[in-house]
Amino acid sequence: MTATSSNRYSLFSNAGFASACLSCCHSTKPGGGVAGSSRNNDGSYEAALQELGEALTDLKRRRGAPSYDRIRTRGEKHFGARSAISKASMSEIFAGRRGPASLDRLLWLVCTLLSYDDGEEIDPPGRRDPRLQPWREHWNTIEALRAAARRRPASPAADSPEPQAPQPAGPGAAADPVADGIPQVLVHASAINDHDDRVLQRTRDDLADETDIEADRDASEADCFVLPDYSEFIMAAADQGRHQDALKMAAATVTLATDRFGPEHPLTLTELEYLAHTRARIGDAAGAAAELTELLAVRRRVLGPKHAETLRTRHFLAVYRGRAGDAAGAAAELTKLLPVREEVLGSNDLDTLRTREEIAVWREQAGDAAGAAAALTELLHILEKRMGPQADWTVKVRGELARCSKIARRRAFLDRLSNKITSRS
Numbered sequence: 320m321t322a323t324s325s326n327r328y329s330l331f332s333n334a335g336f337a338s339a340c341l342s343c344c345h346s347t348k349p350g351g352g353v354a355g356s357s358r359n360n361d362g363s364y365e366a367a368l369q370e371l372g373e374a375l376t377d378l379k380r381r382r383g384a385p386s387y388d389r390i391r392t393r394g395e396k397h398f399g400a401r402s403a404i405s406k407a408s409m410s411e412i413f414a415g416r417r418g419p420a421s422l423d424r425l426l427w428l429v430c431t432l433l434s435y436d437d438g439e440e441i442d443p444p445g446r447r448d449p450r451l452q453p454w455r456e457h458w459n460t461i462e463a464l465r466a467a468a469r470r471r472p473a474s475p476a477a478d479s480p481e482p483q484a485p486q487p488a489g490p491g492a493a494a495d496p497v498a499d500g501i502p503q504v505l506v507h508a509s510a511i512n513d514h515d516d517r518v519l520q521r522t523r524d525d526l527a528d529e530t531d532i533e534a535d536r537d538a539s540e541a542d543c544f545v546l547p548d549y550s551e552f553i554m555a556a557a558d559q560g561r562h563q564d565a566l567k568m569a570a571a572t573v574t575l576a577t578d579r580f581g582p583e584h585p586l587t588l589t590e591l592e593y594l595a596h597t598r599a600r601i602g603d604a605a606g607a608a609a610e611l612t613e614l615l616a617v618r619r620r621v622l623g624p625k626h627a628e629t630l631r632t633r634h635f636l637a638v639y640r641g642r643a644g645d646a647a648g649a650a651a652e653l654t655k656l657l658p659v660r661e662e663v664l665g666s667n668d669l670d671t672l673r674t675r676e677e678i679a680v681w682r683e684q685a686g687d688a689a690g691a692a693a694a695l696t697e698l699l700h701i702l703e704k705r706m707g708p709q710a711d712w713t714v715k716v717r718g719e720l721a722r723c724s725k726i727a728r729r730r731a732f733l734d735r736l737s738n739k740i741t742s743r744s
Contacts, residue, residue: 364464371457372415375428379413381706383438394431397443402427418465422458429454436668442627447589449596455550553597562601569597583621585628588614592632595639604642611636625663627670630656634674637681646684653678667705672698676716679723689727695720 379385385393387406395403402423404412409428411417419425426446433450434443444450549568556565573594576587591614599607611632618629633656641649653674660671675698683691699720702713 362464364461364467367457367461367464368418369415371418371461372413374457375432376413378429378432382432382435385432385435385438390428390431393434393440394427397434398427398430404428418461422455425454425458426451445586445589447593452550456554550593554600557597557600565597565601566594569594583617585622588618588621588628592635596635599635599639599642604639608636608639608643611639625659627663630660630663631670634660634670634677638677641677641681641684646681650678650681650685650687650690653681667701672701672705675701679719683723683726688723688730692720692723692727695723 387409390409391403391406402421404419404424404427408417408419412419412428419428429451430444430448433448434441549572553565553568556562556568569590573587573590576584576590580587591610595607595610595614598604598610615629615632615636618626618632622629633652637649637652637656640652657671657674657678660668660674664671675694679691679694679698682688682694695716699713699716702710702716706713
């Protein structure tokens with residue numbers, strides 16, 4: 320297990336979401352589930368829909384298999400009816416026969432599923448929850464394949480319009496990005512490639528949709544959808560090496576949240592965390608750790624030391640310190656964090672299990688293969704009970720345990736040999 324293998328959960332690895340995200344050295348399914356599709360993806364739009372359906376079915380199963388009725392009722396309660404999906408549509412989406420009509424509807428479905436744990440209702444995730452990032456990436460892939468399928472029989476001139484910057488859609492439309500101080504970055508993003516053109520149009524549509532949604536959504540529903548989402552722009556800019564553009568866009572969203580909610584509102588703090596993740600994504604792990612250190616102090620004061628978001632900040636702060644070169648410090652901090660996450664979230668919670676996995680990552684990076692093997696042994700025992708012996712994450716951890724154990728035995732043998740040679744001399 321290498322340092323980069325921790326990227327299964329971290330949403331901002333340098334390798335990108337498909338190979339890292341929530342799982343870099345190993346394959347992942349959206350939503351934090353580590354898995355490879357059970358079928359061969361031939362790169363077609365239909366295959367991508369099938370893969371999405373399989374990923375959603377797997378997420379639904381891991382969350383306790385709530386019924387379509389429960390999903391619909393709970394989704395409308397927490398996220399409103401504007402992006403709700405009917406039971407008939409859910410059935411087709413889970414079967415891989417069609418995709419959600421929009422990114423918002425996909426996130427509505429994923430957020431609702433993530434608000435269950437073993438069938439029990441828990442707090443729903445926020446819009447910036449790291450587990451949502453791979454679903455956005457999967458949506459981008461589906462949109463690209465859908466666009467390619469539409470273009471295939473037609474002439475390029477008819478199907479390749481010049482990219483345009485977002486424009487106001489009239490009264491009641493989303494806030495003009497120009498007024499938000501982001502226009503040049505967005506215009507620049509629109510001229511890069513087909514991926515950015517697609518993202519530009521999708522984000523423009525999402526902004527308009529979100530404005531309509533806000534009109535009918537009460538304050539309790541605002542956490543997931545109230546702010547415009549520039550994630551796709553930020554990811555594209557970071558991955559293309561336009562680091563300053565990525566940071567400007569992330570910082571602009573922080574400004575929007577601060578102006579609208581205040582500097583210590585939970586949504587503003589979430590955007591600050593996203594800014595730190597953006598720094599990590601462009602390779603500035605030390606800068607990300609510095610920002611999370613300041614954020615942690617605020618979250619401890621505003622939310623309390625044992626709030627789930629405070630604990631998440633501690634988790635990523637330790638990870639980024641490890642990436643900045645302090646592997647031993649990362650392992651030590653994560654080891655301190657583990658019992659707190661177990662107390663607050665439970666031993667079987669996915670975030671708790673990810674902390675266990677990160678402990679193993681950084682213990683090995685610090686040269687403690689035996690300690691890494693011990694952490695993996697405990698993690699494997701829980702995964703076998705929680706997910707089953709053949710689940711993808713279980714299989715992956717079992718393989719890492721075998722590798723770390725082999726390294727630990729080799730080092731122990733070399734230490735004994737060295738001691739014998741030293742004693743004889």
